[in-house]
Amino acid sequence: MKQLNWRVITTHTICIIGVIFMSLPVWIAFATSTHSAETILRNGLQFWPGSDFLPTYHEALFVEGGVMKSVLGITMLKNSLILGLGFAIGKVIISMLAAYAIVYFRFRLALPLFWIIFMTLLLPLEVRIIPSYEVVSGLGLLDTHAGLIIPLIASATGTFFFRQFFLSVPDELLEAARLDGATAWGFFIDILVPLSKTMIAAILIIMFVVGWNQYLWPLIMTTKEENYTLVIGIKQIYQILADGGELPQYQKAFALTILATLPPVLVVLVFQNWFVKGLVESEK
């Protein structure tokens, strides 16, 4: 009995140390963001929240020149949302359509097209970054939402995910639907889409987080401050701190960090079960 207790205590201790290791940096970032620049410079990072929460976050979100030179925090938040949602929704639509064609139709180019989609796994953005930039700028899409989102959404992960799921749908469904005279589009929209609801939710959540967290592509794609996402704003903050000023505004850097973190974290926490399902199944 005594031995068992020791086991339970060690298990909990290890878990708690793990939780502290994972959470403490974010907590400190939050606590520090609620103090004034002077306090931080004098006393270092803060462990307990201070009294400057409202002024700092208000300035970061709504005051011009608060964090960036010209762009408001709220604008960056909006841009991040557009990127996250646009990426997630675009990816679901495009990959569902493609997976539907590949699974449910017999056509000559099915296999070669499947391999073309597969090849995107070999071409992460990082290895084709400069020519991609040239293509997008050639199409006049620099600094646009379309130019930001579309090049990101065609990778194979979503297509594989839905292909896998469609293959598990019983064949009898299509037989029955065809007896009832369903068209290709009708079967897709009236039967397959409602059937895939949980799958769609799961992949939407993952892809929202992935889209929100994009860094390298928005970094080279956006030249105007008004198109910055929060994650890119982070980079500029870093620059400002590195260049130095009279009084480094650490609290704003931390506030922006928290703002960039909060929405995806909330999505993951609120939709935890769907998120885990989507993550585990889409990577397989």
Next chain:
Amino acid sequence: MKRVQFEHSAIPYLFVAPQIIIIVVFFLWPAAQAIYQSFLLEDAFGLSSQFVWFRNYEDTILSESWLQAAGFTVLFSALVTFLSLALALLLAVKANEVIRGASTYKTTLMWAYAIAPPVAGLMGNLMFNPLIGDLYKFLNAIGWDFNHKLDSFDAGFVVVLISVWKQVSVNFIFFLSGLQGIPKSVLEASLMDCKSSLRRFWTITFPLLAPTTFFLMVINITYAFFETFGIIDTTTRGAPGGATTTLVFKVFQDGFRGADIGGSSAQSVVLMIMVLALTVVQFRFIERKVHY
């Protein structure tokens, strides 16, 4: 492939068209461009270019700075992969054992997944800030003459620590779901045969987790190669003296900062070959898993 399918018609082409068009315009064409440009040498003003065969490859891949970056990338990937997997496995096994409070641990250990690498990088950067950073002060207080701006080992320590921190949660989620997939009957049977929980873990649980571990290794290596760009760009930026420059960071640096398109493209092509190799490894493994 389905047994029952729609008849041959133009419809499937309409359904795949959006994805294929985007892939051709934004994936295949740029990749082909990268390969083509890797054989070209542009003059200083970008006005004319000349076909130079493999000279860009020779110039960049054999250069000291590329070899240094390659060496660092390999070491960095190995460290990040091993440490984050080991840590995540330990936490997953323990969180799986817990009876009371299991879901709290699960939630608080996995939520960091949602944090972007550059955000993690900036947070870490501030923790290691010489003026206010507690970690910086702490390490110096315990007698480690810590300075990640000047010392390449210390800079490596910073990027490895942040990269591991960022990756633990993903691995944790997969390990936990792998552990929960092990049939209860197997574990109960092993409990009869073997008293030592440590031995039970290494002889029963760990081998059963092998497919998950192997798959995660591929994911983690890809992460260390590509996604850590955001962490490096917000912390050391490859300094001091290129000691923490990864291959991807170097592609970006040479291509955008240095405007060396040919050399940067040659590096991209080498990276493509590396991804190809990784994918082949991954798929051979998946094939094996099917026979399991």
